[in-house]
Amino acid sequence: MAKYTTLNIRSNEGYSAEQVIDKTITLGALLEAVQEAIEEHGEDTPVILNEGQRYGANYGFLSQYEQLFTTEPECCTTCEYELDYEGQEICPQCGNPTD
Secondary structure, three states: OOOOEEEEOOOOOOOOHHHOHHHOOOHHHHHHHHHHHHHHHOOOOOEEEEOOOOOOOOEEEOOOOOOOOOOOOOEOOOOOOEOOOOOOOEOOOOOOEOO
């Protein structure tokens, strides 16, 4: 088993998800890469993140205490206000139906 394996990431590349969505990989491609890393390094090898920055801290980690994957919150189709919960029918911001 390796001491650790490095997952190279690119952070701070956009101000919204839409600015980077066409540059990212899919969950399927991520799964394939993780399976290859497990075969090469072993499933108990720690994962270290490398942001590749020239200045400051370059390394990070995937926290075992936080949810790794989240979904983008639903927004009102009229005013783009972030809704309080999934399935909310009336927007609290503009009062319009959210569908």
